[in-house]
Amino acid sequence: MVSPVTVVKSEGPKLVPFFKATCVYFVLWLPSSSPSWVSALIKCLPIFCLWLFLLAHGLGFLLTHPSATRIFVGLVFSAIGDAFLIWQDQGYFVHGLLMFAVTHMLYASAFGMRPLALRTGLVMAVLSGLCYALLYPCLSGAFTYLVGVYVALISFMGWRAIAGLRLAGADWRWTELAAGSGALFFIISDMTIALNKFCFPVPYSRAVIMSTYYAAQMLIALSAVESREPVEDYRLSKAN
16 A cells, blocks of 8 residues: 555655646636636646646557546647636536536446445445535526436436445555545535525535536646556456
8 A cells, every 4th residue: 555655755755736726816816707718727727737747647548548548638628628617607518518528428437337336336425415416406408307317417426436435454455545536526516506596506616616626637647647547457347
């Protein structure tokens, strides 16, 4: 098991640009009522830094680890989704929703289907059903179906992230904890978005949404460092 101190020493310096970019976003705090390409760039900058974080491990690492590649591509779709959501009041909310739906499918694929953890899946299914039941009375038109599909996708991603989590024993890995924590933060962020947009104003919603969102993306990017299966193992698993 890799110690937390070792993790901080090896991965911390590569995350410095991400932390700086996140600070820039919160310090500038550009008004969401005046969307612009500058505000889009500032919002996406921390995600760009997570691209660099993964690329800092080498192209060879991404090419030989399919799960890490999928997380990288998921971050690309996330940045596109972030840009769309800058102009959500101008009719681009659905575009952002679709980009993040693709992101969750990529992340779920990266986390894999082993172990299956059916009990965890059942718990996530119940929780996602409760979340959708809370949102349903506030939804209308196409959003009734779009939000339902999105809730199902992010819950599936959360299930696959948490399924591999082992908190004790020799098989414990910090990257699994990062994946599970990141998925939960993502769910909190998106649930806050949904409540604030469709149901009622959430106090300090933007601060809650963006802090949990950036934490989620950082943790999920970190989970790719000890990627689940090199390409050789990946091909063997597909063959079996």
